[in-house]
Each structure stands twice: as structure tokens, then as C-alpha cells.
Amino acid sequence: MLNHKSMKPIYVQIAEWLENEILNHRIQAHDKMYSQYQLAELFNINPATAGKGITKLLDDDLIYKKRGLGTFVSDEARLRIIQKRKEETLQTLIDELVLEADYLNVSDDELIERINQARKGGSYDG
């Protein structure tokens, strides 16, 4: 669950775990979000760290507060997460992929063929 060898701070990992819960439909729009204390217990971490994870989701408008009741998943949370992951995570991976392909002199055709193979679940046998 938590990776201590990652460059990502624990609170970012908590935020991403929550995002995955939304992506996987385990938490739906307008469902109540975990509290910082539930997360602290679940992940065995200081509640302040868990709280920062929740704050990150609030800042990204993925959840909203109801006074005295806690936080709830926004309407558009899932779409926003998909959009953000495409722009950030996926784009970073693509940049790295292209960089490595350039190092290795892999042509566009070969690169695309490899991606196609990977999507089909096989390995490239060029």
C-alpha cells in the first residue's frame, strides 16, 4: 500500500490511493469520504499526514466539505482524476518512453508497434 522507498511523500500516496478508490468506483460521487482518522488507522500513519492527503483532494476539487458531516466525493471527481492522470502521470511516462526510445534509436513505427503489442498483452517480436 504505502511505499517508503518512493520519492512521493506519504500524503501524496494517500491522495492517490483515494483517487484510485474513486477511479475503481469503490467510492461513488456524493459518497462520504474516509476521515483522516480512518485513514490514519488504516495506513498506520499520523492523522496529520492523512489529513494532508485529504486536503490535496479538496484543493483539486475532487471532494467537498459539508459542515459537521465530513467530506464527500464531487460530481465530476472521476472525470477530473482521469483528465489529470492523462495530463500528468501518463504524459510523464510518455516523455520517458520517448526519451528512452531516442536513446535506443527506436523508430516511430517500431515504437507504435511495440505499444500496440503491449496493449494486446503480447510482447514485441520485431
Added chain:
Amino acid sequence: MAEIELSDVMKRYRNQEAISSLTLSIPDQSITGLIGPNGAGKTTLLNLMAGIEAATEGDVSVFGNEPLENLSVAANLFYVHEDMMYPQDFRISEVYQAFKKVYPNWDQALAENLSDHFNISLKQMPMDLSKGQASTLNAIIGLAVQTPVTLFDEPTTGMDYGVRKDFYRALLKSYIAHPRTIILSSHLLNELEDLLEHVILLDHGELELMMEMDKLKQYAVGLVGEYDSMIDQQTILYQDRMDLNQQYWVIKHPGEDMLQELRQHGFTISPVAPADLCVYLTQMNRGDVDHVF
């Protein structure tokens, strides 16, 4: 004003300064780790906060009072340490009863359940316990008293790894149920990483740093690569040769853009564990062991 504040505190034993000009305020309602090599002044600092010893100079304030022989501090602050004494003819059950009378928030159920979990019989005499069990008993009492401030000096000394893990979990759950100000001194920062909100690093009786654990984890990065002029010499905290070509550096975090640039120049970048970082920071004050030979 925070519950615990120190202003320009110095503590001298004979000719030795154990604490030098220390000014800090402990964040209320949080778990703070007190870290530093042997002789850094950790126990002295806790003794001063607990009012067991008086500062030679400066002010120690706990709930706005000088803690030395102060009744309100004694009732609201509990100090768990190795030399805790219990009445010689008391069984553990009687020790618990005595705490129940003195501390209004004493959680008898928690004390009994934790004792049961850790295989400490209430019929035993505290003095008959092994070193590890004695630490466990002290730790249980520290959790069950539920004073607004609780200080733990090396609470896990002598405990097995499994017992330590359970103690950390119990501390976290107890804190979640009743948020309060907790300070833990420890050698084992790696085990405490996720538990702590703040870290105080002492060295030679002085404050080396005090920051949030999350920030401490981002304070430095490890780099592996060949010698490169890209590294700002001023920011190097530690370096070590990996092999003929490769070197390992620990540098202050240079910002995400610079990290990206370093990555593109072939450096491998890794996080630095807070426990290691604390060793590097205090080692810089004395040089590594190789200098002895």
C-alpha cells in the same frame, strides 16, 4: 502560547553543558519525536520539561508554569522513563489502582487489555519483570494515564520488534481516540517515521533542526552518478564512493526542476530516509569514523 516552551535554556552538569541555549516550542496535540545521538541531551531535555531537574539558565514553561515541583504540571504531564519506581510490595493490579486514584482520565480497561495482550500478569510484582517487560509496563501506564502531555524517554528499550510494533500501533490508536501532546525520544527513527508529525533533532545539546516529518522526508535527496559539476557543493550533506565511476551524494533538495535536469543528465535519484538524514546531519558536526584511522 504552546503548552511546552523553552526559552534560551542551558543545563550544565559540573563543567559539562548538556543543553546549550535551547529555544523551542512543542506543537500542541501532536506526536513529536526527539532524535539525536547518545549524549545529545535528549533525556536532559525531557527531565527539564518534566520538572525533574531545574535549568541552569533560561525558562522552561509547561502550561504557563515553571514545571519544577509544580502540582498542576505534575497532574497534567506524565513522564515515562527507564527509572520509574513503583512501591515494592505492590502487584501490578495495585499499581494500576494507585494510578486510577491519581489520574482522572486513567483508562483501566486499556491498561488491563494491553497487559493481557503483552502477557503481563496483573498479579506480578513490577520488580520481577524482565527489562523488556518493565519497559512494556511503563509504556502501558504512559498510554493509560491519558494526561494532556505525555513524555516517553526511549520507551521501547529492551522490547522485541513485535512488541515495539504493537506499542506504536497502540500509541497511534490511543492518540486518535484522545489527541494529546506526546513526545517520544528514540534511537529508532526508522520505526517511528509514520507515527510522528514533528521531529526535533538534537546534537551536542543544541537544536540541529525541528520540522514536520513530511518536510524532513523532502529535505534531502540521494543522487548516484558520475562526478558532475552540476551538484552545488554547498548543498552536499554526505558523499560516498560507490565504485570507480559512480558516487553517491546526499544533497539538500534542489527543487523539482533541478531534479528533473539531474535525472536527464543520468543521475539516479532516490529518497533519503529521515533516520539516515539525521545521522548525516549530526555526522557533519564531527566527521565520519574513517577520519579516526
